[in-house]
Amino acid sequence: MDEFVKAHYKLQVDEAVKALQEHGFDARFFETRDEAVSFIMAQAAECKTVGVGGTKTVRALGIVDLLDAAGKTVYDNWKLKPGTPEELQCRKAQMTTDLFLSSANAVTVTGEIVNKEASGNRTNSMTFGPQHVIIVVGRNKIVPDIAAALDRIERVAAPVRAMGMGRKTPCVKTGVCMDCDSPDRICRITTILHRNPLFTKISVVILDEDLGY
Template structure:
């Protein structure tokens, strides 16, 4: 009950910030709605997201015939990855999650390359941000702390980056060439030329 109350309050704040925001009690319900809303002929960009990997969205979309721009498939060359990232900026639908979501309805993210947050802000015809209620925090300070102690170390571990946070469990502001935390963004309000939908799920998704 507490999770649902918190999620609904956050959805209301997102709506006041001009986002199209909805709440789904379960990931299954959100996934069913997502697949029903995306036309089979649509091109779909995938931002780096453990949430989307958990839901096997790439496989489901490709199986039914969508053209999917996913840059984290194994075996891609650096040139192919760059080309896919550019295509994500002009796709029909861009899917991603967020590192943190404040109760005031702010989307807070840290990126390595910047392609994910760039596509969230401007470019695709429609953006759907799918996030678990576990990413809701009280304020910007807690959002940044969540990224430093949860999202960043987990992403570094998942991507096999030899950065200190993999061992320490928290960000130490490393300076090496493999650093992932290079771009920080806060989307306070929906930009006027962007069609951003935020779907909050009452379950734990991603990290």
């Protein structure tokens, strides 16, 4: 059965890769984690500084430890206490790194990258500043179009993230977005990358497994 699940996903992924490439993104599909990690580490080889945005996916691949071991200066704000001067400085530093690593909330079969977030360091760094951005996503984040991407964020990504952050938002109780006015609201910025931004190379690494939320 697994082979048919893989084959079904692959049809969607192939379409997404093609559309992303047509939109100027360097989109790639990897069947194994090892291949994806090798690609990312090869891209990091000449970099001195690497920023890591809010992403479980990149961390699940063990990339942060590999970058540390390779002697890179890694700006990882998840290692610092939120809201402290050091943590805010780390978020700012991400925006001028040689390489920025992140995930995305959704990637569309029609070739767009969609995100919602609270502070903006991740979405800012994705669009201007770092020389190269690598967005790593599991195949489960591929959706048909922008409407489906926003739906995925409201039904899955944002409520799960709010739960993980211990937020007191209505979605933590209902499991779906209630477009809240809570001071704990995490959905404060929405970005859609329609085409590769002018001065930033963006690679999209799609993995053949369900990863992240």
